[in-house]
Amino acid sequence: MSRKIRVLIAKPGLDGHDRGAKVIARALRDAGMEVIYTGIRQTPEQIANAAIQEGVDIVGLSSLSGAHMSLFPKVVQLLKEKGAEDIVVFGGGIIPVDDIPLLKKAGISEIFLPGTSTEEIIRYIQETIKIT
Amino acid sequence: MGTTLAKRILEGDVRAASRLMRDIDDRIPSALAELKELYPKTGRAYIIGITGPPGSGKSTIVDKMVEIFRKEGKTVGIVAVDPTSPFTGGAILGDRIRMQRHATDEGVFIRSLATRGSLGGLSRSTQDIIHVMDAMGKDIIIVETVGVGQDEVEIVHTAHTSIVVLVPGLGDDIQAIKAGIIEIGDIFVINKCEREGADKMERDLRLVLEMGRKREDGWDPPIFKTEAILGKGIFELVYGIYRHKQALEQSQAMEKKIKERTMKTFLEVLESEVMNHFIQKLEKKGQLETIVQELMYRNIDPYSVAERIMAETLKENKE
Ligand code: B12
Numbered sequence: 001m002s003r004k005i006r007v008l009i010a011k012p013g014l015d016g017h018d019r020g021a022k023v024i025a026r027a028l029r030d031a032g033m034e035v036i037y038t039g040i041r042q043t044p045e046q047i048a049n050a051a052i053q054e055g056v057d058i059v060g061l062s063s064l065s066g067a068h069m070s071l072f073p074k075v076v077q078l079l080k081e082k083g084a085e086d087i088v089v090f091g092g093g094i095i096p097v098d099d100i101p102l103l104k105k106a107g108i109s110e111i112f113l114p115g116t117s118t119e120e121i122i123r124y125i126q127e128t129i130k131i132t
Numbered sequence: 133m134g135t136t137l138a139k140r141i142l143e144g145d146v147r148a149a150s151r152l153m154r155d156i157d158d159r160i161p162s163a164l165a166e167l168k169e170l171y172p173k174t175g176r177a178y179i180i181g182i183t184g185p186p187g188s189g190k191s192t193i194v195d196k197m198v199e200i201f202r203k204e205g206k207t208v209g210i211v212a213v214d215p216t217s218p219f220t221g222g223a224i225l226g227d228r229i230r231m232q233r234h235a236t237d238e239g240v241f242i243r244s245l246a247t248r249g250s251l252g253g254l255s256r257s258t259q260d261i262i263h264v265m266d267a268m269g270k271d272i273i274i275v276e277t278v279g280v281g282q283d284e285v286e287i288v289h290t291a292h293t294s295i296v297v298l299v300p301g302l303g304d305d306i307q308a309i310k311a312g313i314i315e316i317g318d319i320f321v322i323n324k325c326e327r328e329g330a331d332k333m334e335r336d337l338r339l340v341l342e343m344g345r346k347r348e349d350g351w352d353p354p355i356f357k358t359e360a361i362l363g364k365g366i367f368e369l370v371y372g373i374y375r376h377k378q379a380l381e382q383s384q385a386m387e388k389k390i391k392e393r394t395m396k397t398f399l400e401v402l403e404s405e406v407m408n409h410f411i412q413k414l415e416k417k418g419q420l421e422t423i424v425q426e427l428m429y430r431n432i433d434p435y436s437v438a439e440r441i442m443a444e445t446l447k448e449n450k451e
Pocket residue numbers: 014015016017018019020021023024059060061062063064065066090091092093094112113114115116117118121
């Protein structure tokens with residue numbers, strides 16, 4: 001009867017730091033969202049397909065290993081190729097501030113760095129996803 | 133534009149299928165029209181249910197079974213249900229983690245669902261989402277239940293073959309699972325069989341099954357021991373499923389099962405239609421609040437109110 005926000009949280013690449021991703025997943029669940037977690041070591045292809053099959057509104061990518069510049073835009077590109085450009089992609093982790101404008105240019109909607117409160121992230125999703 | 137989601141789904145559009153599943157889950161009214169269009173194209177898939185306590189290895193077993201089904205060229209749909217938190221309404225759906233290697237295989241479609249308050253181990257949307265996967269042409273649809281309670285009997289009316297997964301060393305073993313869950317298994321799996329107690333558990337389980345009521349359909353539920361992370365015993369399990377399917381087809385049991393499932397689907401749809409109708413009407417007239425108030429003060433009783441509403445509606449419809 002009412003839309004529920006669905007989020008995919010994924011860790012692309014070989015990065016095994018999953019604490020942050022799990023913290024985010026739990027915070028979003030506690031904010032009433034349905035969170036699909038794919039686990040670590042995901043290829044952009046796996047992430048894009050999972051996002052489509054799960055019918056999510058937004059994909060959250062987490063990276064602490066420095067591979068975000070190639071992996072994040074790849075997910076955006078694949079979603080577009082598969083006709084799912086309406087799925088928002090955002091991310092967080094250890095990401096140099098200088099990279100953020102470049103990521104945004106590549107279609108990543110927002111980046112959250114360590115120290116961001118989960119409330120802020122929740123608010124961002126709620127404001128970005130205008131589901132009817 | 134202009135073409136329906138249903139048409140696109142029948143043409144193989146995965147995105148359309150996913151969107152319809154979302155509308156079904158969110159109970160968007162337009163989903164009904166799409167389901168009407170898809171229904172004639174359903175009824176082909178073989179549905180396998182898998183239930184058992186959290187952590188027993190259901191998702192891992194599904195992952196390994198899918199590998200075998202795919203090698204045989206069969207396409208697979210998976211519906212994995214996890215619980216919604218009753219306090220926040222949110223959920224973490226983690227079954228997919230175990231199956232993600234199939235995410236790039238076009239022959240596999242995985243959908244995670246939250247229970248959204250429904251009991252019995254499945255979500256309210258499960259039946260209809262199975263219909264969509266069926267219409268997508270999936271040969272096999274696997275439904276993984278929540279696995280919390282002992283009352284997960286919903287799966288029996290949903291699946292052709294129901295698998296119950298158990299693990300050695302969980303509480304008082306058989307004693308703990310005797311109620312309810314034993315009756316629903318067409319096949320039993322003792323997973324993590326590398327652990328101590330697997331053989332004893334198998335013996336106990338066999339005893340319980342032998343002592344139990346004889347099944348009308350004559351099927352004798354087999355027990356398989358698996359070590360799912362290593363893929364051990366999964367091949368045998370899959371062939372156990374095939375044997376059950378064959379047994380169903382050769383007896384009258386298959387028809388009975390399909391009949392039960394069809395009936396259940398219909399009654400659920402009817403119930404939800406009728407309920408929606410009445411609730412909407414009461415809300416539109418602003419009566420729901422008043423009725424609840426009056427009920428709270430015990431000025432009226434719910435039985436009479438329900439009767440009165442029924443009578444009024446019937447009268448209105450006649451006019
Ligand atoms: C804990 C830790 C580990 C643990 C990881 C445990 C685990 N399962 O997660 C262990 C010990 C295993 C580990 C190993 C390694 N680590 Co380490 N590790 C850290 C450390 C100290 C803390 C990370 C952490 O958990 N933070 C707590 C969580 C909650 O915060 P977070 O992940 O940053 O998440 C927050 C935000 O970033 C954001 N966020 C994160 N993801 C997302 C996603 C979305 C969608 C959103 C919205 C927000 C968001 O929100 C979160 C909450 O605020 C960092 C240093 C640091 N201070 O960050 C190094 C660090 C990440 N590790 C580093 C390295 C190099 C390694 C190793 C390669 C070391 C080695 N040589 O073996 C290995 C690699 C492991 C692997 N397989 O990838 C480097 C990475 C350098 C880089 N980026 O180039 C760091 C930065 C340390 C450093 N300064 O050198 N590590």
